[in-house]
Amino acid sequence: MKVLMLSADQFEDTELLAPLYRIREAGGEVDIASLSAGEIAGKHGYKVQANRAVADVNAGAYDALVLPGGKAPAALRDDAAVQALARAFMEADKPVAAICHGPRILVAAGLMNGRRATAYPEVGPELEEAGADYRDEAVIVDGNLITSRVPDDIPAFNRELMKKLRG
Amino acid sequence: MKVLMLSADQFEDTELLAPLYRIREAGGEVDIASLSAGEIAGKHGYKVQANRAVADVNAGAYDALVLPGGKAPAALRDDAAVQALARAFMEADKPVAAICHGPRILVAAGLMNGRRATAYPEVGPELEEAGADYRDEAVIVDGNLITSRVPDDIPAFNRELMKKLRG
Numbered sequence: 001m002k003v004l005m006l007s008a009d010q011f012e013d014t015e016l017l018a019p020l021y022r023i024r025e026a027g028g029e030v031d032i033a034s035l036s037a038g039e040i041a042g043k044h045g046y047k048v049q050a051n052r053a054v055a056d057v058n059a060g061a062y063d064a065l066v067l068p069g070g071k072a073p074a075a076l077r078d079d080a081a082v083q084a085l086a087r088a089f090m091e092a093d094k095p096v097a098a099i100c101h102g103p104r105i106l107v108a109a110g111l112m113n114g115r116r117a118t119a120y121p122e123v124g125p126e127l128e129e130a131g132a133d134y135r136d137e138a139v140i141v142d143g144n145l146i147t148s149r150v151p152d153d154i155p156a157f158n159r160e161l162m163k164k165l166r167g
Numbered sequence: 168m169k170v171l172m173l174s175a176d177q178f179e180d181t182e183l184l185a186p187l188y189r190i191r192e193a194g195g196e197v198d199i200a201s202l203s204a205g206e207i208a209g210k211h212g213y214k215v216q217a218n219r220a221v222a223d224v225n226a227g228a229y230d231a232l233v234l235p236g237g238k239a240p241a242a243l244r245d246d247a248a249v250q251a252l253a254r255a256f257m258e259a260d261k262p263v264a265a266i267c268h269g270p271r272i273l274v275a276a277g278l279m280n281g282r283r284a285t286a287y288p289e290v291g292p293e294l295e296e297a298g299a300d301y302r303d304e305a306v307i308v309d310g311n312l313i314t315s316r317v318p319d320d321i322p323a324f325n326r327e328l329m330k331k332l333r334g
Contacts, residue, residue, distance in 0.1 A: 013211065014184050017318075021185050022192075024322035025329075044180065044211040151184075155191035162192075 001028035001165055004062040004089075006054065006082060006105065008034045012070035013042035014151045015099050019066050020048075022158045028165065030066075033057045035079060043070050054081040059088035064165055069100025069120060077108035086111060090144070095164035097146040099157055103127060106145075116142040118149050168195035168332050171229040171256075173221065173249060173272065175201045179237035180209035181318045182266050186233050187215075189325045195332065197233075200224045202246060210237050221248040226255035231332055236267020236287060244275035253278060257311070262331035264313040266324055270294060273312075283309040285316050 003023050007016055016032075023030050034040055034050035041047050054076075059065075065086065067073065076082045086109040089096050098106060103119040104126065106112050113131030118124075118140045127134040139148045139156035146164065148157035170190050174183055183199075190197050201207055201217035208214050221243075226232075232253065234240065243249045253276040256263050265273060270286040271293065273279050280298030285291075285307045294301040306315045306323035313331065315324035 014181065014188075014213070017181050018185050018188050021181075021321040021325065022189065025189075025326045044213065046181070046211065154188040158188065159192045 001026065002062050003028055003030045003064045003066055003165070004057065004059070004085070005030060005032045005066045005068065006034070006076055006085065007032060007040060007050065007068050008072035008075040009040050010071035010075070011040065011042045011068050012100055012151065013044040013046040014154060015070065015102070016042065016048065016068040017046060018154045019068070019097070019158055019161060022162065023165070026162060026165070031057070031062070035076065040072075054079060054085060057085060059085050059092070062089075062094070064095035064097065064161070065089040066161070067096070067098035067102030067105050069102045071101070073101045073104040077105045083109035093144045095144050095146065095161065097157065097161045099148040099153065100150060103147055115145055116140055117145060117147040119147060120149055168193065169229050170195055170197045170231045170233055170332070171224065171226070171252070172197060172199045172233045172235060173201070173243055173252065174199060174207060174217070174235050175239035175242045176207050177238035177242070178207065178209045178235050179267055179318065180211040180213040181321060182237065182269070183209065183215065183235035184213060185321045186235070186264070186325055186328060189329065190332070193329060193332070198224070198229070202243065221246060221252060224248075224252060226252050226259070229256075229261070231262040231264065231328070232256040233328070234263070234265035234269030234272050236269045238268070240268045240271040244272045250276040260311045262311050262313065262328065264324065264328045266315040266320065267317060270314055282312055283307055284312060284314040286314060287316055
């Protein structure tokens with residue numbers, strides 16, 4: 001089980017760390033990719049190593065994509081390599097799990113039209129404008145796509161992510 | 168599945184939140200007890216509600232005890248009700264999972280003599296002085312007792328905690 005996370009400075013700390021720890025608990029491996037490889041820092045000061053640069057990542061090497069929230073997604077969403085990665089996972093129908101502001105990356109990549117999803121409340125209008133069916137629920141599973149709103153939703157988010165990863 | 172956590176201000180945020188989310192993911196319920204009920208804040212600024220005061224807690228209502236780290240354990244360890252709770256879980260042979268500085272509560276309650284355990288490295292000498300067999304490993308399981316060192320050990324810590332909770 002190999003999972004890719006896309007993030008950057010100002011990530012929402014628990015939204016990156018809790019899924020990271022959960023996947024590792026199940027014996028999975030996680031690569032963290034950012035615009036360049038190196039240390040990234042969360043809003044609350046936790047630091048993790050982004051061990052990949054997005055331009056060097058091959059989506060085919062991974063079973064799933066996780067998009068944590070915070071301010072990181074806004075820093076990533078206009079990057080062509082980030083958008084291409086998001087498209088590759090969605091087109092391959094691999095699990096894509098986005099929480100909080102994470103769905104912004106999927107909006108920017110033009111992937112939300114006709115999808116049922118949730119997100120951080122202030123991101124709701126962006127999802128609707130992108131053609132998504134936005135719901136205010138702890139977790140929404142629409143095919144391969146898993147979305148949640150806030151850190152308190154992590155139990156439901158991780159539960160659905162692990163179900164998909166176990167196949 | 169009902170779990171008690173003992174913590175206080177200056178808890179290590181991920182060491183409280185990641186097990187909390189993990190237990191909830193599995194459908195379990197968590198009560199957080201502190202010296203008095205009310206909001207407590209972690210070292211990194213996360214806030215959670217302590218919904219119980221330790222003096223009002225009945226250990227018999229719970230299946231396991233979790234002791235997160237940070238500076239919280241030092242604020243709790245001299246309290247008689249905290250020590251009585253720790254003793255009640257250990258004497259009933261219920262799972263007790265302590266990470267980082269969490270084992271300090273077990274040391275203060277006189278529960279570590281002859282036990283194999285790990286902890287945050289600087290707590291190692293305190294464990295040895297208390298008669299424990301201290302090891303520098305990600306997780307040590309000695310009977311009902313699960314101990315870990317640091318946030319990076321959370322995958323192993325939660326894995327062993329969930330094994331015990333599933334019985």
